[in-house]
Amino acid sequence: MDKISLSKAKARDFLISYQGLKPSNQFSGKQGIIDFIHRVGCIQFDPLNVVGFNQELVLQSRIYNFCTHMLQELLYKERVLLDGWDKNMSIYLTEDWPCFSRFRALKREQLKNVKEVQAIRHDVISIIKEKGPVSSKDLSYNQIVDWPWAPTRLSRAALESLYFAGDLIIYNKDRTRKMYDVTDRNLPEQLLLKEDPNKTFEQYVDWYVMRRIGAIGLLWDRSGDAWLGIRGIKSSDRKMSLQRLIEAGKLIEVTIHGISNKFYMRKTDESFLTKHSGGQSYASIIAPLDNLIWDRKLIKELFEFEYIWEVYKPVNERSYGYYVLPILHNDRFIARFEPVKDKKKKVLMIKNWWWEPGFTVSEQLKFDLKTCFERFIRYLGVEQILADSNLIEEKNLGWLVDEK
Structure with a gap:
């Protein structure tokens, strides 16, 4: 051992x-x-x-x-990646499809108990085969049915049920609007016929x-x-x-x-x-549901950093803000900030910034954060970082952002 x-x-x-x-x-x-x-x-x-x-x-x-079109192409043109249920809703390799056979089988069994969906299942599939990919707005099943998140239209319930059962896949997304198509029109037959490797x-x-x-x-x-x-x-x-x-x-x-x-x-x-622990100093902006911080208790123990994503909390219960992202510097979390993107003005607005206790704003840290945010605004397709003058002065951010 x-x-x-x-x-x-x-x-x-x-x-x-x-x-x-x-x-x-x-x-x-x-x-x-x-x-x-x-x-x-x-x-x-x-x-x-x-x-x-x-x-x-x-x-x-x-x-x-990284550019967002790279991910879109892998998902919806090349189909190397797939939208699917894993760590809640996730993106994983299409080659993993056979490994989720048990999940799809469970959903097919559960579907038998949803009479409203079961009654229109074959009709929905026939419509998609004939007309091509559809969203819930393209179907006219307007009956309201109970659904895990909240009561919803039967059209949405049917599409999501058939998707989780494996009959449909997400063909494309227009922002958050999902377009569904039949699975066997988009994934190779050889993959669909492959048995679950976990017997x-x-x-x-x-x-x-x-x-x-x-x-x-x-x-x-x-x-x-x-x-x-x-x-x-x-x-x-x-x-x-x-x-x-x-x-x-x-x-x-x-x-x-x-x-x-x-x-x-x-x-x-x-x-x-065994990889060298030294090397170039750097900073990274971390996603709220990033793999690294999936286990918040682990992060608190190991990094001495407590992070709660507060988007679903009432305003008066938030310790920080609505959409707050952590910032990693080398092997420590040193700050968190609340960003907003202004698409028309091509500006990244920093609404608020919180330094972690005990960190000194050194010249190296300034350089690393500048480099990090330059990369971040390239990814966002914006040209400038702005913040209120009071925030700049209070949080010592004059070297990073301009006044609004």
Whole structure:
């Protein structure tokens, strides 16, 4: 049984190297997107777009010269990537389709109990086969039905049900509007006929546990957001799987000085421990649902940084702001800020900025943040960073932004 012990600093360095956030091991271009998602399994999708969607924010911090069209082409032209359920709604490699057979089978069973959808299932598929891709607005099933998020039109419920069951895929998206098409018109027959490689439930659990550990790089056996979205697997199943995988030599048990919980990493990722921990200083803007911070309790323990995404909190309950992004500098989170993009004026507005306690604004930090934000505004397609004069003075940001 492989066991290793790490300091907190070494564990942080491992995670950042593994996640491709260091300039020395970042990815490049469309192939870089594929390579990164191959490493982590999936990236999380979210429909909110303040300075880009979550999936775009994840990629801009790792893919050199990332442009949003790269992801769109991989998803909706080349179909190398797929919208699907994994860590909640996610994006993963199309080649992983057979591995989610159990999820689709579960959804097909559940669909039998939704009588309203079941009654129109074949009609919806026939309409799409005849007319081509549709959105819920293109269908006239206006009956309101109960739905997990909230009561909705039968048109939407039917399309989403057939999508989760595997009959449909998301053909394209116009912002958050989903266009659906029949699956067998878009994915290769050879892939659709491929059997689930996980023949038994134990194999399925082991595959998913390995996948979730690989999504972050280093994970503990504690309930948290990192384990969300795995349907049908209990914490007891996970615990037994971890033991099986350790005994099989596929996982390494990791202890981190100062943290009582055991951690686990994939044996195949051990090489990231030996990567040079020094190198070029840098800063990165991190997505709110970034793989690195899926487990907020882990981040608090390891990085001494507490982050809660407050978009769904009432205004009077927020500690910071509506849409706030963390900023990583080398191996520490040093600040967070609330951005807004003005498309017409091509401006990034900084509504607010919060430095973490104990950090000195050195010349190196200024240089790294300037470089980081230059890259960020290129990604956004804006030309200037602005903030109120009071904020600039209060937060010592004159070297980074201009007055509004």
